[in-house]
Amino acid sequence: MKFYGFAAAVACLVATPAGAQQLAPSPTLDAVKARGNIECGVHLGLPGFSFANDKGEWTGLDVDYCKSLAAAVLGDATKVKYTPTSVQQRWPILQSGQVDLLARNTTITFSRNATLGVNFQGINFYEGQTFVVRTKAKVAKVADLADATICVAAGSTEEKTAADWFRERNLKVTIINFQKNDDAISAYDQGRCDAYTAGLGALAGQRIKFKDPAEHQILTEIISNDPQGPTTRWGDERWQLIVRWVLNAQIAAEALGITSKNVDEMKAKSTNTEVRRLLGVEGKFGDMMGIGNDWAYNIVKQVGNYGESYERTVGMASPLKLKRGSNELWTKGGLLFTPPFQ
Incomplete structure (x- = not known):
């Protein structure tokens, strides 16, 4: 009897449809939509990662992430306000709500996660x-x-x-x-x-x-070994979900062969289920987060996949000329991978 009771309980759990657990409203997402831009905390000025030229135009790997987040949430990669932060200022600026996230070369550590009230939402650069x-x-x-x-x-x-x-x-x-x-x-x-x-x-x-x-x-x-990635405040799980999966989408797009040049063709013609989910053809993944279903399509179309971003900002097409190394896809000998879109 105990065995059958347990089996029935498991069956009920399995039968529960994915997505039945609804996330609470996101104050950060609501604020972003109301003001019409992402407030992104970046480095004071680090070429290749976040650097402003004489015209105030920001470029870099971390800047591209900020643009990707804006493309996903607001449909426009240009809708970003950059706040330069020093090593000491970055934490209080994030904790106070002055920025929606940090996208700067910040190392993920145990003590920071445990004591500063911040969460790290993935790795966009393996540093050493x-x-x-x-x-x-x-x-x-x-x-x-x-x-x-x-x-x-x-x-x-x-x-x-x-x-x-x-x-x-x-x-x-x-x-x-x-x-x-x-x-x-x-x-x-x-x-x-x-x-x-x-x-x-x-x-x-x-x-x-x-x-x-x-x-x-x-x-x-x-x-x-100093992995780095976008950082958010504790709480607001829906916003953390978005920040994390925007990064995953950049990496998944490269792994699936989706680029800024072929994304329209892939969206129209691909029969790969994961490609179709990522590009919003099926699955309504954007709805699950409270943003448009074309969120990942907008990222790739307007900013590019992770590999495109890496090459032009810090890779061989940039002045830094850093080889991919650990920042290559796992299928090519690196450490980058993403959970499945399913």
Whole structure:
């Protein structure tokens, strides 16, 4: 009798239709629709990720994510207001509601998730920490920096990771922290430090801004694994759902072979069920989130898939020329994948 009672309970659970559990209304989504734009917290200025030119036009991998979110929610990738945030300012700016999310090179860590009232909604860049040094210093590996002076941004994961790495190996270094990344970089460029430490992608972007980039080299040795991705406040599960699946849609589009150039043809002719769901032909996935069913179509049409975004912002078609590496699809030897759209 107990077995049949359990089986009946399981059958009831299985019979419950997907989507029967309704998400609560989203104050953030309502505010975005009312004001007509996404408020996106970005880096103060990091080429390749979030950087504004002299005309105030923002570009970069993280900027493309903000545009994708606007395309999905508002149908227009241009409907974004960018708020530059420092390492120290980013958390209170997000927590206060001044921005709807952070899309900047922010490392996902346990303590941040557990104590800052923030949730990380996926990984859009697999980063790893290393160092930039002067070529003439002839530094071949990180251990060669023993007794060196290292510049770093205060409050960053890189500050703690560098201190831990040298201490664990009984190597003495002097770490000088600065409240702003730009101040740390400037101090290094002026010769006040022997090295500057940050993520590999961040260093590739910052190196461009040096007085003479050719005089500096980025070490190939990586001392940490620092995945990064869009970040939201605790609460408002519907908004978190949207932020997370917009990123998934960018990655899934690349995996499914959908590009900004062929998206119309794929939408009209593809017989692949997951492609049809993603592009809004069937399934009403947008309705489940409270946005239009053409949400993912708008992302790809207006911004492109993840691979297109990567190549033009930080990849081989950009000044940074970063190889895909870990940021390649899992089917091509990388770490990127997305849950199924079903």
